[in-house]
Amino acid sequence: MEIDLDLAGRRVLVVGGAPASRLAIARVLHAGASVFLASVSHPAGPAHPVPAAVHRIALPRTRTAWRELLSAVDLVVIIELPRAAETTLRAAARDRRVWIVRESPAATSPIGHVTLAGGGPGDEGMLTLAAREALRRADVVFFDRLAPQARGRDWAPGAEWVDVGKTPGHHAVPQAEIERQMVDAALAGRTVVRLKGGDPFVFGRGGEEVAACRAAGVPVTVLSGVTSAIAVPAAAGIPVTHREVSRMFTVVSGHAPLDDATVAHLIGLDGTIVVLMGVNTLPHLAAALTRNGMPSDMPLAVIERGLTPGQRTTITTVGESTEMAARLGVRSPAILVIGEVVRLCHDDDAALREVAAFAAGR
Template structure:
């Protein structure tokens, strides 16, 4: 009997906000089965050799203003690998469907007739503020939150919409556009005294939180760099009032020894 060729497939995996132990059990299992892993610069990149011992690794990470591999090329390589019978894993920081272009990759796989599944991940939009002691919602403070991409400035209509919604605004990778974000929100009517936090390098040994008002955050965060999560709203005051140190709050031995 002739040998049948193994059917390839693609799995989009959310890597969470960084540490390997914040991967889901399903994500960890999928990685052990991977033949090739296309990974970004965020997520559990330092632990890949242990997480996916039989896989080949391809770094397709993007940095602000520099994409070493285009999205079209990434998608084409993944589909080619799956057509060749490989189990291709696309590992992203956070969740694949939160500004991760997971929807585009899923659609391309479906159009090519490639089996594709998705493993959700812990989104940094919620986890990183939490690591700084900031809940994105809190009873009698905020009953909603909005997640915004910080890669490009918003329109006037979007600023007015955000300012009028109330609640908490969470901005991912928004250090470069922070001045325009602040100006847009203030022009849309958000009070200059609104608390703002910039949480850099969440869940790492060098995690740092900078807190100021909307009117002063641009100057206060001049030394801040991505990766960072920006939180705007009254929930920021909860972190200050609780006075929690990151190591104590997370109860993580590795952070406590840092």
């Protein structure tokens, strides 16, 4: 059972060593509580100092001492406590009718851990439960431009958030530097989350980041995310496969023009083509498709800002797509869908805006 408590202005006692308690402390501070820390054994280390707002107190040894302390708090969060001492604490809490919750301790190993988490296509509702749990345990989050982050401080209030995002044609933080920062943080004993848009292994350079971690001896986990290659067309009412229309789909990176041999092969597959990062190279792609035999009236959809309140879906054809994109000022992020399945599109943009407005007003 999960109970949502309003801790603003409340007094919360955290019981445990400072390093192991650091994430719980960050969460209750973020919730607006006054925080007291009763440390078990080890003092705060240099990598995990106790925030100045936290009041350090001695750990009580008797039931009477616990009762006196608990008379001044509203909630107790146990992180780590010897079994006998916890039994005494729980008995005193029953006496004072104070609520107790237990949380798992934060990682305190000499070498940390890296989690590559797929953030999905942008709608925070499509962030997986596994990714949310990884964020809850993070000491530092390296995030991309398209990763969901509006509520990041709520998901990971104890974490440092580092922007390593790229924009088309501009990589402010080179990939090698991202990998170095991730590895260095983990080698310092920190719990690292690399939050990426979509799925880490779908044009996300996740394989390179896993290789960098393994080369440095850093444990690494990959959490798949909902890829925009499927979710964004679905948000516009376009199925990437459909019985008797398309029995396959191919996901292509459009950041660089495709050669004629590749384009001819794609046409020969006779399936749906989904192009990510293809706005800037659309004129080259459209010309290559028609040059290699695709009918100029083949349907093409451009879906901008997918799964956001500003989503815009434009239906055109391969032959008219370049003029349309220039006339409408199509911009990244956008996904191209090419194939007969586009004829099945029903414009869900208005419905999506209504859902977003409803969610914002709840």
